[in-house]
Structures are given as C-alpha cells and as structure tokens.
Amino acid sequence: MSQFKELTHNIWKGRSGYLFIAPGYLAFIAFLLAPLLFAINLSFYRSSFDISARQFIGFEQYIRLANDPVFKKALINTINYTMVIVPATLFISLVIALLIDPLDMRLQSFFRGAFYLPGVAGGVILSVVWLWIFNPTYGLLNYFLGFLGIEPVLWLSNAPQSFWAVVFVVLTFTIGQPIILFLAGLAGIPQDVLDAAQVDGANDLQKTFFIRLPLLRPVILFVLATQTIQVFQLWEVIFMLTRGGPYNSSTSLVYLIYQTAFISAKYGKASAIGVVLLLIILVVTLLQMRFWKDTDL
C-alpha cells in the first residue's frame, strides 16, 4: 500500500511532465502501438476486405507460412540482404569517413553533401534512374561493359543478378547517413588521446585500429542496429526494380507483405508475415546489443 502511495505521489509530482509527453504518447498509442497489437491479433485470423467477418484459424496461419515456398524464399532473401548490405554499408561508410576526416572543413562539407544527397533523393527516385541504367539494351551499364568486350548482362531478368542489382542500388543511398554519423563520432574523439598515441610511436593505422575504432563503438553499434532494421524493411527498391522477380529471386518479407495485403487482399496472412518480421528484427537487434556490449573491438 505504501508502494502504491509512493507511486501515486511520484506521478502527481511529475504531472506536468506527463502532461507534456501525453500528446506524443497518445499519438504513439494510436498510430503505432494499437495498430501493432491489432495486427498481431489479426495474424491469427483468415481475413480479407471485411475484417469484421474474419475467421479464427489460430496458429494454422503460421504453419501455412512455414510451408509456403514463397515465404521461405522471401525470408532467405531478406536474411541474405541483411548479411550483405549491413556489413558492406558499415565497412564502406567507415572507410570513407576515415578518409574524409583528415581533410579540411570545406572539402569535408563537399564530400558530406555528395555522399548524403542520394539518401535525400530516396530509394524510389534512385530506383527509377537505375532501372534505365540496368536496361539490357539501352542501359548505360551494358554500354560501358561493351567497351570492355563484355556481352550485355540481364541485370534485372536473371536470378542471381537481380539480387545483386538490388543490393547495389540500396548501397548507393544507405552509406550517406552512416558517413555523417561516423564523421561526427570521429570529431568527438579527444585530440590529446591521439597526440599521446603519436608520442608513444603509433602510426596512423595503429591509431585507427586501437583508438578511433574502439571509441567509435557506440556509433558503430547504432549504425549496425539502424541499418539492420532498415534493410529488414527493404521494399521500395524491390518494388521499383524487380517486383520481387524473376520468380521471387529478389523478393523480401516486406514486399511479400505488400503483395499479400494489397494485391491479394489477405490481411491475416500479411499480418502473420509482419509478426514474423517483427520477431526476427527484435531478436537480431537484442543479439547485436548483447554482442557489442560484451565485446571489445
């Protein structure tokens, strides 16, 4: 009882704070939490347009998913995208940030803008451009490959190439933000630590590996976590470039959710796929945080 009194006293004491966060929190409940909870519930139903007429089928929905070859393909593709794009983004953006960091401010600003601009343009605009670059007859890519004596490649029509085409396009706009973050992180490293290392005889490479990278660990973890979530939600590039094809070789879980919900109008099945995706992202993010918390670079 005393605990309850203490709780109510604390709430009363902080009432103005709660009032300030209430609008945002109510919006969070209305637009995020409630739809999420409803989707979780809907995943146990067979449902189409008339949601009120949904039929409860329980875990049969998930059993069907487990036996659905298209779902399995989408899941494998999504995991493959994450395992390729996330490390590549991390590596490329880190290397670029380390190369840009020593430059003077004006040059730094130029490169910051140059690498960040594709991210501002967004996946849709870039995909439209790349759709034509990848065109087997008109495309710029095959045109330049022709100078090297290479036969035209069907970038979006053949199975392994379509996957890598999506990877490549995604990388063009995902590296921008991490570069900015890494540059900010590098700028925050105390100069006297680097000077002390210099006095001790450390060269640039040693300073990078033994001072800069360890001190950048929080930023690396943040980029890792956010990029993983972003890649798991990959959709617009697939929609614009390949529509998940050919024969589902480049599809992802989110694209499958879109197809299932908005083309096939199977809201229950789409919700189930969404729940699976939620659990995967949750587990992966928790594992990442646990791993990075306990590991020294």
Added chain:
Amino acid sequence: MNKTLFFFTILMIASVLVAGCQPQVVEKEVVVTEVVEKEVVVEKEVEVIVTQEVEVPVEVQPERINITYWIFGSEGSAMSDTGELWSDWYTRIFNEYEEAHPGVDIDFALRGYDASGSTLYVDTAVAAGTPPDIYFDTKFRVKKYYDEGLLEDLAPTLSEEDIAAYDQATFAGSYDGDVIWSIPASGGYWNFIVNTTLFEEAGISDMLPQAPDYGWTTEEFMAACEAINNPPDTYCTAFFAGSPSMDSATNHWLAGFPDCQFYDAETQTYTVNSPACMEAFEFLHSIYDKGLMVPGAAGLIDDTTDPYWLNGQIAMLGQGNWYDKITGNAIVEGTIEPFEYMHVQFPNKPGAPVTPVGMSNPDVWGVFKQDDPAKLEAIYELISYMQQPDIAAQIAAGWGKTPVRSDAPFESDDPAVAAWMEAARTHGAYNSYFNDGVPCNYNDVRQAWAEARQEFWQDGADIQAILDAFVERANGIIAECQ
C-alpha cells in the same frame, strides 16, 4: 527470462483486448408498440363549433437515392477519340440521367489509379465499409471483390436480347453458374501488330500475311521473324513477364494452338501443362532460343517495352490495340518518327484454322452488395441504362477499345479496328485465359503465372517442369476457395 515472458504475455493480452475493441454489429432491437384506443366519456356542456374539413394535398417528397459510381482512372484522363475529359463526359451523361430520373443523385469519381495496377483506393473503401455502389474497371480487378462475396448478381439488369447481343466468348467470363457478376463494356482488340515500315525497308513485305484473313502459320511467322531480326537495331518481337499486368500478350499466342486450354471450366482446373500447350510453349521458347526477341523478358514490364516499339526496334508483337493507341498518340504529339503498321492474326500451328481474335480483360461493371432494395433497383436501372448500345459504344471508343455488344453503333477511324471486328465476326473470339467462367482467387493465380513466365524466359528452362509447377500451384490456389 521471467521479465521477457511477462512482457510477452502482456503484449498478447493487450493485442486481444485491442482487437476486441472492434465495432460490433449490434442487431437493432425492434420494439413493437401497440396503439390501444380508449374510449373516454366526458360529461360536460360544450360549445360545438362546426368546422368544415378541407383536404389540403400534402406533397410527399420521395426519398432521394444517392448512387456512388467509381471508375478506375486518374483525374485529367481524357477519352482517346474525342479528347473530352472522362469526368466531363460522365458528368454530362449522369446529368441527363438525373433529369430523367428525379430522386436519383449520382456521385461520380475517378478512383484508384495505381502504377502497380492495384485498386488500393477501392480496397481501402471496401475495408472501411464504404465501397462505391458501382465500380467500373478491368475484369480481373473487379473479380477479386466477387471472390469475396461482395458483388450483386446483375442478371436482373439484362434482357434476353441484351445477353444475346454480347460477344459470348467474352461474356462467358462474367458468369458464375447462373449469376452474372459483371457486365463487360469494352475490350481491346488483341491482334498482332506489325511495323510494316521495317519490312518495307528490308524488302520483305511479301513475307507478311495478306488479306482477307491476315493469318499465317507458325512456320511462316518464324521465317519472317528470322528475316527481320537484326539486334540490337531491330528485334523480331518482344515479351514481358516482369509483372502480372498485360500477360495477355503471352496468353494470346495460345490462340494459334486450339487444343491448348489455359483453364478447363468443366473440370475447374488449370490445364496449361497439357501436351498441346507444351507444343505452344516450346514454339514460344524457340523464339527466345534463337535470339529473336528483346532480351531480358523476365525483367521487363509493359512500360519498359513500349519505348522499343515506339523507336521502331520491334517488328511485331501481341497486344495490338495498346500499341496502336500509344503509336497514334506519339505520332500526333510528334514525339516519334512516324511509321506504318498493321494488324494481323497471331500465327497458328500448321493445320489449325486461322486464329480467333481475342478480347480478354474487358472493362466491366460490378455492383457492390446493397441493403436497400429500393436503392438496388435504382442501381440496376442505371446499369441497364449504361450498358445499352450507344452508351457502351461511347465508352469503348473513349478507351480506344471496341464494345463487347455486337449491336453497339461503333465506328472507328482506325481501319485496323474495323478489320479486327470483321475478323472477330469471321473467326470468332478467343478468351486467352478462360474458356468458360473465371475461377476464384484469380489475382493470386495471375501472380503465380507471372512468376512461371519469369522462369520460362531463361536459358535452358525446363518448360514441362515449369508448367507442371504452375498448374499444381494454381489448382491449389483455387482449391482454397472452392
């Protein structure tokens, strides 16, 4: 671990509670009251005032019926024959109708154009419980609402004469047993279109089919195809399989193989893996194997194939009316170098008759289920009005298509259309997907068919295995809803 389990349990309980907060359908309690007359006796002296009863006629205003009518399209789209905005044309038609039918208000809107070909706007309205009363769109997009039991039977809107006036092959797809779930208004003339300028420049015009039938065998086609093919400047033909859209461009080739049935309405199964269909697909794949088509079919969609045709890089391909329309528009706008073209039949296998012409995926009317019988009656009357010959003809001409009603007073400046209509009368019509009726979950089957076609247009494709896998998957899809 306990904390995790605790939070997970709370999450599940909360999800059930939130889902429980759905609007429940509450049956209205009907309260019956009974009027009981009571006789009251009052003993009192009263002054009797004699009044004269005068009957005053009271004008009873009929309850107004509001009908929402949506068509698939975007604001600003215009009729291809007159250039009049569709919104203006419909406003005019409906104003005339409303004047003739006082008490009826028609709320018209162009809804749902989506680059992916989906009907998201309409789907959202349906899910929200506020669908339009009437929806006009291509058959496969309207069908999905019928599959969910959301559409009315339109048989009461048609007389025997009306039904007989429709092209039966096309109309067959609107039946489900005795139920007519849609009425087709207009369809494309899905001939094979040929860039005759390319053949003239190559000096091989005589290899093309001639009047009156404009028919040719697969062997004659291959000879012309190999003669004209000169990549990358000129490709004989093109296919696209990047999306389910416009897959009639592939299916219409089956018209030349009359024993091949994509779907058997009697057994209600897909049968495209039969030996007769294998013959057709082996022929199609030979076009790929010999490099006679635009490369990358598995990754191309109709939008990416259009420029090849408009730039004169494709000699001939299916889906004639679409290319007829875009070529005509491009020539008028001056965005391409003009070239001559004509329509011919799809090649038929040797020994088979001249291929029938196809009019698949017609634009149809569908009516969402109504609770009010009076409103349903008004909607039936409106549909009956819209599907009559002269209105249907204007709709068809506006979309650059032909009316499905044979008695529609239809004329087109395009001689190809007239030739097509004559050919349809002579050789009959071919329904490229379904020989009778349209099975359920058709959109899912279309998606599966797009994936099968993507696999088909690859080096060394195992055609039989691909068709077998598609048939198994497609029959499984329709078994779920049968």
